[in-house]
Amino acid sequence: METGFVPVGPRRTFESAVEQIADRVRLGELSEGDRLPSERQLAEALQISRPTLREAVRVLADAGVLIVRPGSGGGTFVASGYVPIELLRSMSEVRLDEIAGVLEARRMLEPRVAQLAAVNAREEDFARLQAIVDAQRALLAEGDVLAREDRFLQLDMQFHVRIARATGNSTVVGLMRTLLRRLEIARDSALHQPPIAEWVIDIHERTLAAIRSADQERIELVMDEHLAALERAWEDATDRQLVRPIPDFLRPVARRSRAARD
Structure with a gap:
């Protein structure tokens, strides 16, 4: 049976099992009410012992992510689509000087992913992309988004993974899942930048509209704006610059005039 899980390897098996299951939920690949594979199937997929798997499930159940139901119709189910960032924060970290590589990889990959998704x-x-935007709008309507910042940013992650899934290419999905996982930890632990909710919702709506239009240049421009926000935050934090294309209309007037003279 194909479960979608992969071996966690011989080191840190318990933490890796927790992280992999939590990631699937956090990225929206497992939803509230979904049933996980049987204990035997999941232990085999992760290549860990059943006692180790039970320990990982217990931690996730204590965090409110999973629920174990006994009986013939029971099993392990997703109790909540929300995974507290604290559950993953202690298991992963990205240093500030490593973030440049994550951002550069994102710059190389994600605009092309969006363009392939358009095809x-x-x-x-x-519809699923729009549902994520609607969920972010609902959080904004509830009041103080910063009080629910992690939930809001989890939806942001799901938006980007859903774009990757729209490509229909499982290799692309795997690459984006790994990249976004590192990006999330980087943003949380080394480059904390509270989201501007209105802007995030607006850029998501414009990204969705661009992908729906299948206009490749339009996608390129909106993705440049989308990616540049976090890149500028890194540049401000390190006083260094990333090399990235910037559309003419986003450049300061003085720089545009100088470029034209050159």
Whole structure:
């Protein structure tokens, strides 16, 4: 049976099992109410012992992510689509000087992912992307987004993973999942930048509209704006610059005039 899980390896098996299951939930690949594979199947997929798996499940159940139901119709189920960042924060860290590599990889990959999604996306993909934006709007309507910052940013992660899934390419999805996981830890632990909720929702709506339009240049421009926000935060924190393309209309007037003279 194909479970979607992969071996966690011989080191830190308990932490890796917790992290892998939590990641699937946090990225929206497992939703509230979903049933996990049986204990035997999941232990085999992760290549860990059943006692180690039970310990990982217990931690996730204590955090409110999973619930174990006994009986013939029981099993292990996703109790909540929200995974507290604290559950992952202690297991992963990215130093400030490593973030440049994460941002550069994102710059190389994600605009192309969005452009491929525009070619292959189905109405179901557009509907799911819109549902994520609607969920962010609902959080904003509830009041103080910063009090629910982690929930808001989890939806942000799910938006980007959903774009990758719209490509229909499992290799792309795997690459983006790894990249976004490191990006999330970097943003949380080394480059904390509270989200400007209105801007995030607006850029998501414009990104969705660009992908739906299948206009490759339009996608390139909106993705440049999207990625540049976190890149500027890194530049401000380190007083260093990343090399990135910037559309002419985003450049300061003086720089545009100088470029034209050159």
